[in-house]
Amino acid sequence: MTSTAVVVTGTGMVTPAGVGVDETWKAVRDGRTLTGLTSRPADLNERHYLSVPAFGTDVLPGRGTAHLDPFIRYALVAVDQAIAESGLDPETWDGSRVGVVVGCGLGGVTTMSAAQTRLDTRGADTVSPYLHPRSLINMAAGTVAIRHRITGPSHTVAAACASGAVAIGVARDLLRAGTSDVVIACGTDAGVVPVVAAGFSAMGALSNSSAADASRPFSADRSGFVLSEGAGAVVMEREESARRRGAPDLGKILGYSYTTDAHHPVQPHPDGAGAEAAVRMALSDAGLVPRDVDHVNAHGTSTPHNDRIEGRLIRKLFSHDPSVTANKAVLGHSLGAAGAIEAVLALRTLTTGVVPPTAHTPAVDPELGGLNLVLGVERCEQPVVAVSNSLGFGGANCVLVMGM
Missing domain, CATH: 3.40.47.10 (Thiolase/Chalcone synthase)
Known part of the structure; x- marks a missing residue:
């Protein structure tokens, strides 16, 4: 590998299979049909979704975290895990040399949908002043930065279903450019919301199968996807820096x-x-x-x-x-x-x-x-x-x- 090689030193994940990379890895290795696959309401019959299992303060400690939009909560959980695995300590690192890049397609649609319902039924005076801090698409990156004392670059990339991958690529480029010594990249979305499901259903993107094995990639009888949510995160460093501190080597972004x-x-x-x-x-x-x-x-x-x-x-x-x-x-x-x-x-x-x-x-x-x-x-x-x-x-x- 060249001196510009970038190594992943920490990973984190929250998916419908559970909290943590190991839980998801086991589910995909087993080819498991996840429990909790639930039919949508009658107007979306034969369409399905998968939700992240509920978790509490034991998984995501911190004041106010329970009230954040799920797309922010999922990002925080995945990033916490990735930092822990990397062995880095946000209490002692130079935050000006740390960056964060978050990829997201939707932002806080759960929060925005609930606010619209409240506005329609109870009036403008009942809409929360926290609406925008909990729903703006850059707030996952911003909240990660606040939580971990990151004062370097904080980017949000929106590339629809490619967002999480683009975040990793942009993070890699920040390291290669020397802008940061550590960059956290994360992809997150929480789109299991009726209006989002309805939109995908209307365009024919969701599976038309009512069975639990509705998602069948590359099969002749495939008919669409199962709507899901979650987050994945990586901590990335230049290879020489990671080796110098004896960090885990979980693979390289080549x-x-x-x-x-x-x-x-x-x-x-x-x-x-x-x-x-x-x-x-x-x-x-x-x-x-x-x-x-x-x-x-x-x-x-x-x-x-x-x-x-x-x-x-x-x-x-x-x-x-x-x-x-x-x-x-x-x-x-x-x-x-x-x-x-x-x-x-x-x-x-x-x-x-x-x-x-x-x-x-x-x-x-x-x-x-x-x-x-x-x-x-x-x-x-x-x-x-x-x-x-x-x-x-x-x-x-x-x-x-x-x-x-």
Whole structure:
């Protein structure tokens, strides 16, 4: 690795599988169908969502944290875990040399929806003065900074479902530029809210299956995603600094790229041109070629159009058939959090040699030409380089290349 290599020294996560990376990692390794999958109200029949289990002050201590919007709470929990694993101490670090980058697609929609209901039913005088501090999209980054004495750069990136991955890429660039010595990157979203579900339902993005295995990435009978929520976080440092202090080495961010389709508000480019460019540019950034890739963590939303384009792209670029998995089969689609969650899981695959299965998918869609999707049970490999794809509305294409 070069002197500009960036190492991940801490990770954290909260998902519908539970609080902590280990809980989520076990769920995706088992290909588990998570409990708590609940039908929406009658006007959204046969649509589903997955919620993060409730947690209290034992998980998230601190005055006032119980009243924050869930997207902020989830970020705080994931970041707390990542800092603890890194061995860094916010009480003693130089906060001016620490940065935070948060990716989020929606912001505080739970808070805003509740405020709108209160306004409509009880009048303007009943709307809380805390409405905006709890709902503005940059408040997760701001609250993380306050909690951990971070006075360096604080960025919020909004790239729809690619937001969490873009946050990691931007954090990597801050370290390479020498702007910060430590950067925390996090993806978070809490979109399990009726109005959000209704919008996705109206556009036909949610699964039309009423079964608990409704999310079936790359399956011929896939019909849409299961709406989810959560957060994933990483602590990142330059490799030489991490080694000097004996920090954990949880994998490296070798390459990053972000392109835009400029094609359609919600549909990816039909030939996957933007996503292909992102993969090629990220590999070039890492000094690698497609044949160097051992594993692909796919965006894999379980929507017919997205999976078709991504599956064909993987087959086109990686003709040597690296293993492929799609974590949304178990975890649902957590929107702006997904890219960060999946990056952490891809890092776990690199450190353990275990590729989790793509749950609920009985076989790969024949249209995808033999995609090497891990099915049924986990697969033991020794991958050295992994690619994680994240694609979002607005034509966002983000690719992270990770290695050991």
